[in-house]
Amino acid sequence: xxTKVDSHQHFWIYDPVEYAWMNDEMAVxxxxxxxxHLAPHLDAAGIDSSVVVQxxxxxxxxxxMCELAATHERxxxxxxxxxxxxxxxxxxxxxxxxxWLVGIRHIVQDEPDDAFMLDPEFQRGIAALAAHRLVYxxxxxxxxxxxxxxLARAFPDQPFxxxxxxxxxxxxxxxxxxxxxxxxxxxxxxxxCKVSGLITEAGWDTWSPADFAPYLDVVLEAFGPERLLYxxxxxVCNLAGTYARVFDLATSFAARxxxxxxxxxxxxxxxxxxxxx
Numbered sequence: 001x002x003t004k005v006d007s008h009q010h011f012w013i014y015d016p017v018e019y020a021w022m023n024d025e026m027a028v029x030x031x032x033x034x035x036x037h038l039a040p041h042l043d044a045a046g047i048d049s050s051v052v053v054q055x056x057x058x059x060x061x062x063x064x065m066c067e068l069a070a071t072h073e074r075x076x077x078x079x080x081x082x083x084x085x086x087x088x089x090x091x092x093x094x095x096x097x098x099x100w101l102v103g104i105r106h107i108v109q110d111e112p113d114d115a116f117m118l119d120p121e122f123q124r125g126i127a128a129l130a131a132h133r134l135v136y137x138x139x140x141x142x143x144x145x146x147x148x149x150x151l152a153r154a155f156p157d158q159p160f161x162x163x164x165x166x167x168x169x170x171x172x173x174x175x176x177x178x179x180x181x182x183x184x185x186x187x188x189x190x191x192x193c194k195v196s197g198l199i200t201e202a203g204w205d206t207w208s209p210a211d212f213a214p215y216l217d218v219v220l221e222a223f224g225p226e227r228l229l230y231x232x233x234x235x236v237c238n239l240a241g242t243y244a245r246v247f248d249l250a251t252s253f254a255a256r257x258x259x260x261x262x263x264x265x266x267x268x269x270x271x272x273x274x275x276x277x
Contacts, residue, residue: 002266002267002268002271003048003076003267003271004046004267005048005049005050005051005229005266005270005271006049007050007194008051008164008232009052010052010053010055010236011033011034011035011038011068012033013034014031014032014033018056019055028239029235029238033235035068035075038050038074041232041243042074044244045243045247047267048074048267049073049075049076050074051077051078051079052068052075053079053105054081054105056081057081057083057106057107058081059081059082059095059096061080062082065080066096066098076100077100077103077274077276078100079135080096080101080103081105082125084121084122084124084125084126085122085125089125090131093128093129101134102275103134103135103136103161104129104136104137105136108139108140109140109141115146115147117140117144117150118147118151123151123154126151127155127158130157135274136159136161137161137163138160138161138166138191139164140162141167142169142178145166145178145181145182145185148166149181149184149188152185152191153188156189159191159192159273160188160190160191161192161193161229161273162182162185162192162194163231164196164233165182165193165215166178166181166182166185168201170198170207171203175215178215178218179218182218182222183221185222186222186227191227192229193222194229195228195229196229197236197237198212198215198246198249199240199241199245200233202240205240207240207241212249220253226261228269229269229270230250230254230265232246233246
């Protein structure tokens with residue numbers, strides 16, 4: 001049996017200044033979340049390990065997450081941050097290099113320019129990832145998907161993974177043009193997609209599993225089961241539910257898959273794509 005992996009979760013030591021984006025509506029997140037707090041949820045779901053993903057855009061956090069991975073065996077990989085636009089991006093990558101660093105992410109969703117990823121300096125940074133064999137995690141809203149498609153086509157040998165199926169407008173029940181954009185992105189064989197972060201895109205207190213069916217159907221058709229990864233987005237998922245409810249949603253989705261496809265979805269693809277030990 002393959003190792004089961006949660007491909008997307010976060011850790012932080014809460015500080016009101018560093019995490020000022022956690023407004024009153026997000027009060028449930030305003031506490032410290034560390035490996036020992038995640039462990040009971042992994043145990044209950046039968047998940048062996050996880051990939052922790054950056055929240056703060058600092059080299060300090062990237063090093064801290066790698067230190068956590070070095071001392072907590074269930075943290076199988078780290079998706080950190082470096083300034084991909086910096087002249088010294090290669091030196092920054094060298095400075096945070098670690099056996100546990102498997103990817104880099106920039107919070108592109110917060111950038112005002114929808115074509116941010118097409119900036120020549122940013123693309124120079126993407127090119128630098130190859131020497132370190134690092135995946136790039138794509139965090140975007142649907143309005144930024146056209147740029148993501150162009151980026152993936154420009155770097156056919158660079159592995160990309162789309163976080164949170166690119167945050168479709170679930171609460172509004174809108175699929176287009178997101179659906180066609182995801183189909184276009186999926187034609188790039190260097191791109192995979194995380195089935196994660198869905199419940200926070202719906203009505204936090206009102207969602208039901210049926211709300212996600214149209215979006216899950218699109219990514220399954222577009223990427224195929226071999227290029228989809230399970231991710232909880234814990235503890236952010238607590239805004240709209242619990243780890244258990246997210247896992248149940250993923251399990252129901254995966255029920256239509258074959259045994260080998262389910263093993264890929266719940267860990268095999270993450271292990272292969274990120275190069276997890």
